[in-house]
Structure formats: C-alpha cells, structure tokens
Amino acid sequence: MKILRYSINGSSYYGILGRDGNIERLKGSPLEGLQPAGYVDHLGSARVLSPLYRPRVFGLGYNYRAHSQEVGKSTPTLPVLFMKPSTTVIGHEESIVYPPDGENVHFEGELTVIIGKEARHVSEADALDYVFGYTCGNDVSDRVFQRRESEFGCLLVGKGYDTFAPIGPVVETELDPSNLHLITRVNGEVRQNGNTADLVYGVSALIAYLSKYMTLLPGDHIMTGTPAGVGPIKPGDTIEVEIEGIGVLRNKVLSATDVTP
Known part of the structure; x- marks a missing residue:
C-alpha cells in the first residue's frame, strides 16, 4: 500500500x-x-508533500560496506548516528537550496524508515512490527562543514541546512527492506547503484539499537545510510533517488540567490 x-x-x-x-x-x-x-x-x-510534516530524523554514517571503502573508513563496530533538524525535510519536486557559502555539497540516496508506533527496548525479532513504512531519502551534506565539525567529534550544521533532507514521494507499507535496489541519478546519469543487502546494520538492528537508549516515536524517520558513489551537486542539477517498490524522489538544486525570501 x-x-x-x-x-x-x-x-x-x-x-x-x-x-x-x-x-x-x-x-x-x-x-x-x-x-x-x-x-x-x-x-x-x-x-x-513530504510524507510527514517536520519529523524527527535520525541519520546513519558509513552503514554501507562499499561506501566505507570508498571513503577510506573501516566498517563501524556500532551504528554511527547523527540527527538532522526537522526543518531539513522537504518533499518530492521541492528544491534543495545550495548554501550561499557552500563549496562541496554532496547527494546521498538512502532508504528511509518511518516508525509507526512508540518503540522502547524492542528486540530485533520484533523490530519490523514497529515500522509504518519505507520511502526514499536524500541525506544532502556540506562536506566542508561536515569535516570541520567532525574534527571536534560533532556533526550538525554540515547535515542540517534547511532543505537538506528530501523525503518521499510515497510511503510503501508492504516491503521487505533487506534486499532493495537503490539508484541515484544526477541529471539522468546513474551515480549510485546499490542494494540494502550491503547494509552493515539493517533496519531491524537499527530500531533495536536506537530503542535501547531512547523512545522512538510514531513518525520518526531513520535514514539508513548511503551506498557507494556519493558526489557533488550544484545549482541547476536534478537529483533522483529511486528505490525498488517505492518510486522516484526527484529534487532540483537551486542557488540561494534564486530563492524568494
């Protein structure tokens, strides 16, 4: 559905x-x-519109083995988590605003999980019972700011600009998240071609891990990480994230000077 x-x-x-x-x-x-x-x-x-209005958004770093390899990172021994402000979320066909001081902004196509009911101390075996559905996401990232923050062990602004989390277009409620084909295109050219089978921590493991430490709420989004092939975007580009069984999330990149205040 x-x-x-x-x-x-x-x-x-x-x-x-x-x-x-x-x-x-x-x-x-x-x-x-x-x-x-x-x-x-x-x-x-x-x-x-975006599937839900201004949800909490959890993000994952280095959660695809091939992506960790391409950036020279070892496979993480625990989920590498961060959060994106709710104001990062935009919907299908809405515009990603390129920061006025941006130098190296990247796309990251991702499977996004939407929690359906309150979850606390959930086991991996029961975790999928707490999922409302799945959708496409794009964890847009300012790499310059991200690296500056990471030097001091934090990560917020590099992932947190307004419009840096396109989500949609629909939520598919009947889907097996363990083996889904994901493609990201920039201006029609395939840049990412991955599969959720390459996830280090799958959906069930992520829900169990997060719910061990905090209460997950209905409507929470978990962006599960990105496959290999991430790269830069610029004003004028069109980014498409396509996930098998869900559809295509499409967003154009606009310069901040082209946005009406």
Whole structure:
C-alpha cells in the first residue's frame, strides 16, 4: 500500500494512492488509522508533500560496506548516528537550496524508515512490527562543514541546512527492506547503484539499537545510510533517488540567490 501526503487548493491531506493515480483520501494521519474520508482525488491534480510534516530524523554514517571503502573508513563496530533538524525535510519536486557559502555539497540516496508506533527496548525479532513504512531519502551534506565539525567529534550544521533532507514521494507499507535496489541519478546519469543487502546494520538492528537508549516515536524517520558513489551537486542539477517498490524522489538544486525570501 502506498500512502502519501498531498495538497489540493491549499489544503493538505493524507491518502492511499492507487495504481490508476486515484487517491483515496483519509480522515486523518495514517499513523492513527486508515479511515476513509469518503473523497477521491487524483494525483494529477495534487501537489505531493513530504510524507510527514517536520519529523524527527535520525541519520546513519558509513552503514554501507562499499561506501566505507570508498571513503577510506573501516566498517563501524556500532551504528554511527547523527540527527538532522526537522526543518531539513522537504518533499518530492521541492528544491534543495545550495548554501550561499557552500563549496562541496554532496547527494546521498538512502532508504528511509518511518516508525509507526512508540518503540522502547524492542528486540530485533520484533523490530519490523514497529515500522509504518519505507520511502526514499536524500541525506544532502556540506562536506566542508561536515569535516570541520567532525574534527571536534560533532556533526550538525554540515547535515542540517534547511532543505537538506528530501523525503518521499510515497510511503510503501508492504516491503521487505533487506534486499532493495537503490539508484541515484544526477541529471539522468546513474551515480549510485546499490542494494540494502550491503547494509552493515539493517533496519531491524537499527530500531533495536536506537530503542535501547531512547523512545522512538510514531513518525520518526531513520535514514539508513548511503551506498557507494556519493558526489557533488550544484545549482541547476536534478537529483533522483529511486528505490525498488517505492518510486522516484526527484529534487532540483537551486542557488540561494534564486530563492524568494
């Protein structure tokens, strides 16, 4: 089942997307139940929004073996975690704003997990029961700032600019996350071609690990890391993250000077 958040005539809704492009509108958040509102909209008349409004976002570093190898890092012995501010999140076809002082900004295509119910001290065996669904993500990163911060053991601004977490376009609720093909394209050229089978810590392990130390809340996003092939982007570029069974997340990069205040 594919769930999306969308707007029509300035009002936002959640709905279930059918193969014919029809959207069965829901009464409220799908995290609270899939109750039909009695209306049917069409994708062609809707603007697709990020799956949830300003969620908590957890990020993972070096969680694909091939990516660790390409950047000269050893395989981590525990999940390398950071957080991205909720204001980084944008939706499908929204613009990534290139920082005015940016020098080396990279794309990172990622499978993103959305938590469906409160999770604390969850076992790996039960972890997937707490998942609402899966979507595409792009962990946009300012490498210059990221490296400066990392020298002092922290990481926030390099990952935390507004618009640095495109998420979407839909949430697929029925998916096995252990063996999914992921492709990232820049201007139509394939830059990443990976599979979640290469994850160091899979979805179940990540949920169990995080919930051991903190309560995961409905709507929390876990960006699971990026495959090999990350690289720079610039204003004018179009980035596409495609994940098998979910779809394509597409975002254009704009210069900060082209954005209306």
